[in-house]
Amino acid sequence: MPRLASPPMPSRGALEGLGLAAAAALLAARLDLATLAAGLGLFLWGMSHLEDAIKRLSGGTLDRWLHAATRGPLRAIGVGALSTALVQSSSLITLLAMSFVGAGLVALPGAIALIFGANLGTTTGAWLIAGPGLEVDLARYAMPLLALGLIGGRLLQGSRAGVAGVLLGVGLLFLGIDFMKLGFESWQDGLSLDGLAGERFWHWPLFVLFGVAATVVMQSSHATLLIILAALASGQLPYLPALAIAIGANVGTTVTALMGALGAGTAGRRLAGAHLVFNLVTACVALALLLPLASLVDALAGLVGLAPDAWTLKLALFHTLFNGLGILLMLPWIPRLASRLERWLPDPVRRDPAQARYLDDTALAHADTAVTAMAQEARRLERRAYHLLCAAILMPSAEVIGHPPDRAVARAPIAPDDWPSVNARYHERIKPLLAEILAFHARIDVPLTEDQRRHLAALNEHCLRLVEAVRFGEVLQRSLLRHAAPDSPLREAHDALRMAVAEGLNRLANAPDTPGIGTALEETRHHWQHELAERLRARRLDAWPASSLMNDFHQAGRLLAALAPAEGAA
Numbered sequence: 001m002p003r004l005a006s007p008p009m010p011s012r013g014a015l016e017g018l019g020l021a022a023a024a025a026l027l028a029a030r031l032d033l034a035t036l037a038a039g040l041g042l043f044l045w046g047m048s049h050l051e052d053a054i055k056r057l058s059g060g061t062l063d064r065w066l067h068a069a070t071r072g073p074l075r076a077i078g079v080g081a082l083s084t085a086l087v088q089s090s091s092l093i094t095l096l097a098m099s100f101v102g103a104g105l106v107a108l109p110g111a112i113a114l115i116f117g118a119n120l121g122t123t124t125g126a127w128l129i130a131g132p133g134l135e136v137d138l139a140r141y142a143m144p145l146l147a148l149g150l151i152g153g154r155l156l157q158g159s160r161a162g163v164a165g166v167l168l169g170v171g172l173l174f175l176g177i178d179f180m181k182l183g184f185e186s187w188q189d190g191l192s193l194d195g196l197a198g199e200r201f202w203h204w205p206l207f208v209l210f211g212v213a214a215t216v217v218m219q220s221s222h223a224t225l226l227i228i229l230a231a232l233a234s235g236q237l238p239y240l241p242a243l244a245i246a247i248g249a250n251v252g253t254t255v256t257a258l259m260g261a262l263g264a265g266t267a268g269r270r271l272a273g274a275h276l277v278f279n280l281v282t283a284c285v286a287l288a289l290l291l292p293l294a295s296l297v298d299a300l301a302g303l304v305g306l307a308p309d310a311w312t313l314k315l316a317l318f319h320t321l322f323n324g325l326g327i328l329l330m331l332p333w334i335p336r337l338a339s340r341l342e343r344w345l346p347d348p349v350r351r352d353p354a355q356a357r358y359l360d361d362t363a364l365a366h367a368d369t370a371v372t373a374m375a376q377e378a379r380r381l382e383r384r385a386y387h388l389l390c391a392a393i394l395m396p397s398a399e400v401i402g403h404p405p406d407r408a409v410a411r412a413p414i415a416p417d418d419w420p421s422v423n424a425r426y427h428e429r430i431k432p433l434l435a436e437i438l439a440f441h442a443r444i445d446v447p448l449t450e451d452q453r454r455h456l457a458a459l460n461e462h463c464l465r466l467v468e469a470v471r472f473g474e475v476l477q478r479s480l481l482r483h484a485a486p487d488s489p490l491r492e493a494h495d496a497l498r499m500a501v502a503e504g505l506n507r508l509a510n511a512p513d514t515p516g517i518g519t520a521l522e523e524t525r526h527h528w529q530h531e532l533a534e535r536l537r538a539r540r541l542d543a544w545p546a547s548s549l550m551n552d553f554h555q556a557g558r559l560l561a562a563l564a565p566a567e568g569a570a
């Protein structure tokens with residue numbers, strides 16, 4: 001009996017289409033749900049616009065400010081809190097700190113303190129939503145802001161376009177909050193969540209998990225808090241469950257850091273781990289002390305004159321209180337936490353010498369970290385090129401770069417088999433790293449100041465000139481090996497050439513801004529140009545090796561000229 005063919009499984013695209021169609025039908029049937037969904041979407045869209053505009057407007061200022069703040073833990077916490085309060089995005093500050101650590105700009109303990117402060121700073125969002133956000137008719141202010149932002153974005157350029165982006169982002173936030181209020185108000189008679197009294201202790205972890213899930217789905221703790229506060233203000237959600245959901249929203253923010261750590265190096269993963277540990281510890285303490293903390297909030301609210309039923313403001317106070325408590329608990333443990341994370345997430349034991357160390361995806365998120373990461377890889381490429389150029393002139397790099405070169409080293413016997421091929425080492429250690437640097441440079445797509453643009457262009461040019469010098473060194477090495485025998489008629493001249501190039505490399509490696517890098521080579525070339533003329537006239541030398549020597553001097557001159565620092569490369 002023939003087997004019946006199984007029906008084909010629907011494709012992922014078909015399933016997504018069915019899901020969208022079902023969601024559209026539900027929203028069309030329920031205007032209250034559609035209003036809530038629209039408000040949430042506008043709020044998230046506004047957060048995205050606001051974050052991009054602030055990055056563009058800061059032009060690297062925010063990056064440098066945060067970098068300077070990590071010199072002490074208390075200072076880092078304060079600046080992390082203040083900067084997050086200004087940009088209203090703890091995820092932005094956390095990812096920026098990960099970029100700093102990944103690029104080697106700051107040590108892990110300083111970055112950990114910075115994200116602790118970011119957690120405290122994000123609580124200002126709850127105050128803004130709970131205070132004017134839910135009490136004022138924000139739609140009245142949203143429309144002018146949206147109009148100015150949209151028109152300004154079309155007409156303005158540079159930093160002024162960043163101002164228009166901020167206006168547009170704030171306008172979308174205001175409109176989203178207003179839509180959320182309307183949605184919950186229309187829901188007030190049709191749905192009540194009073195049954196979520198949470199009188200039993202095992203209810204609280206469920207509310208925390210709901211807060212985690214909501215924040216993970218929306219990728220914004222502010223969005224979760226907006227939903228909680230709007231539901232609380234409209235009477236849809238009891239007070240104590242709202243506190244537990246707020247704890248979960250805090251934990252949910254760690255997912256953004258963990259996702260950012262996927263493209264980061266080991267240092268970025270350590271910071272994401274610290275963020276996770278802090279939020280989990282804070283959540284556990286807040287959950288265990290939920291009722292005492294709620295009582296403390298009531299007492300503090302009475303002291304500052306809040307009404308007993310000012311639930312939204314009390315939730316904002318609770319949010320700030322338990323984050324501050326978490327900082328107090330974790331602050332003495334920052335050094336120990338950093339050392340533990342370094343043991344749990346060690347650096348790779350073996351790393352391909354040609355592999356970039358600092359060019360991970362997190363460095364691309366911000367201007368200063370992108371520039372710093374590229375500068376550090378350019379220095380690594382420079383060191384590799386200098387060591388390879390020492391092999392090109394058949395002299396140990398320790399005798400050339402480590403201290404001023406000695407003529408006795410240049411005159412020592414040369415064993416050709418002891419020297420690796422410059423061409424082979426170039427393809428193994430130089431070209432792959434250069435390819436990563438060029439690809440990273442092409443991927444930088446963040447707002448840059450004019451100085452940063454010039455610096456990146458100079459770094460890019462410097463890397464290309466290093467490789468150009470290596471290619472000249474490859475040609476020079478082949479000629480030097482042909483004349484390495486002690487009885488070669490040009491061995492003395494080539495030793496003088498090697499010594500002059502070694503002096504130039506030593507000065508480039510140790511004092512690159514010193515003028516006259518190629519002076520010794522030029523003097524040596526003039527001397528041997530005169531000496532060759534004398535030997536040719538006396539018929540003590542053939543023209544063929546003489547022309548070979550002058551060509552070698554020419555290659556050596558091009559090598560040092562390629563390495564000479566270009567304007568703006570510093």
